Amino acid sequence: MQLIIHRGTQEIGGSCVELSAANSRILIDFGMPLVNKNKERFDPDILKGKSVEELKELSILPKIKGLYKNENKSIDAILISHSHMDHYGLLSYVHADIPIYLSEGAKELVDITNLFLHKEVKSFNAKLIKNKETLVIGDFKITPYLVDHSAFDALAFLIEADGSRLFYSGDFRGHGRKSVLFKQMIENPPKDIDCLLMEGSMLGRSDRLYNNEEEIEKRIVEILKESRTATFLFASSQNIDRLVSAYRACLKTDSIFVIDLYTAYILDKLNKISKGIPRFDRKNIRVKFMKYHADVLAKNNLKSLLYLYNERKIDMDELNEKRDKILMLARDNSVFPLILKNINAVKGAKIIYSMWDGYLTEEFRFFCNEQGLLLESVHTSGHAELEDLKKFANALNPKKLIPIHTFDTEKYPELFKNVQILEDGEAIEL
Ligand SMILES: [Zn+2]
Known part of the structure; x- marks a missing residue:
């Protein structure tokens, strides 16, 4: 299995991961960036009136073959982890025939956002997926895991192909109203993980006013x-x-x-x-x-x-x-x-x-x-704090831990074992 993180190795927002196996390619998340090249707030107005090609030139849309509406489709599916814009906000640019897999709660919230807030992610080819119900897409075997996050019905994914196993954490925490899901994951983690992509939103922030x-x-x-x-x-x-x-x-x-x-x-x-x-x-x-x-x-x-x-x-x-x-x-x-x-x-x-x-x-x-x-x-974060990230990484015990969805990539090697830092767009074989 080949892995490319198109965006997210050094930033929060705009997450996009590509996985290729012998005869299939899938993406996980296709989010709107939260920051621009200069790490200032990303202004969505910049998208207005621009074509796919123009947005590729601006590096807002990642250069992924067979993904967009103006080309022949060669991406088999897109998995969406949850209903936050920075994980699905660019879906309106993708080829209409590509199936989009997401939870029922995420689908509802995307539809509601479209209805009330006029966000540009209109109707798409949605396929609903459920906690722990494994599905097969081409060469990929995918198992969604319901996680505790501030977005309702958020998922992580276990992905198996070509004899290797990758786990995508998505956004998660261990201190929300679904903290039991976190505990279950720690007590009974998926085994033999070759590669863990783990978020680290909170590594650079300390806005923990309330514990839960x-x-x-x-x-x-x-x-x-x-x-x-x-x-x-x-x-x-x-x-x-x-x-x-x-x-x-x-x-x-x-x-x-x-x-x-x-x-x-x-x-x-x-x-x-x-x-x-x-x-x-x-x-x-x-x-x-x-x-x-x-x-x-x-x-x-x-x-x-x-x-x-x-x-x-x-x-x-x-x-x-x-x-x-x-x-x-x-x-x-x-x-x-x-x-x-x-x-x-x-x-x-x-x-x-x-x-x-x-x-x-x-x-x-x-x-x-x-x-x-x-x-x-009176607030608590939607993301895991350092001690829960450590518990999570220890439980999954991956051969390789790759940082994603973080502004603090360089902190990972001193905090976790087996860290490999990638650049956006770099391809590695798992
Ligand atoms: Zn989120």
Whole structure:
């Protein structure tokens, strides 16, 4: 089996791995970069109006034969590990006949992102795959492993071909609500791994404010108990673990978790996959209608859902009246100041900032200050910390460990055994 990491050996984002066997070629992940050549934030607007050939010239699309829509297809399949843009965001450029294998949860979230956020990954040839259900694609035998990550239904892959075994970790952690999956992997790891591609997002960061989701839930409970006015939660609606933590905190304090239509739709869809996910009609959940979200549903023949969600609608008057019992999911966007304006006595309200601090702008800090809002970070990473990475690497005990999805490639040799560092685009035989 031949391995080429087209992007990801020295950076986080834009992951793309190619594997070739005697008669087959597959890719794992085809993500949007998060940084450009100068390691500054990647601006997706640069893609607009450019052809595949132009994007290849800019090194935004990797030069992979038989992959793109303007050529004869010779890639047999693409496996997508999870629904984060930096793992699937360039799929719209690939040949429409190439099957894309992903979990049901990942497929739902990609579709939802397209529907609401107009991301350019439109319909694709999706094939659903399941935890531990092995599939054969040409010369490859592939076994997906469900992992604990901030993206719902995320997968790692064991790939066997030509007598060698490769394990692709994808993004993972050991401290989320699915930490049991991590424990199982450590206790009963796949054996005889020749090559492990392991992520290392956290090797250069130290934003460990809370150890796990239980601690986050506990802190939200304390905040809600103390609150005398509305409380706001800034979190991604696609971070299901975090929504569950917030919802559980609401149940414990008899607070009302106010979500928007977009979030109600996500929970509704994912609840069909995993019954434990709180739906809009559960106790203590109410839905705030925003015009933009309502328009999206109406325009896409989903008006019936509006009637359904309407049963749990909360309007501004009720929100105001019950404000000391409210935890409202919100984001730093143009709608937030309008909501604030309509809530009385909002001074002293707490904003639970439950996302990576890197997204927190100076402007927003200033805005909070001006409005008398108290900002508190309550977050834990979606990625494994060093000690869990070590446990993982030791358990899998690969003949070769290759860094991927990290800005700290050069730290691997002193932290792990059998490390081999690759360059983007370098081919090796396993
Ligand atoms: Zn991810």
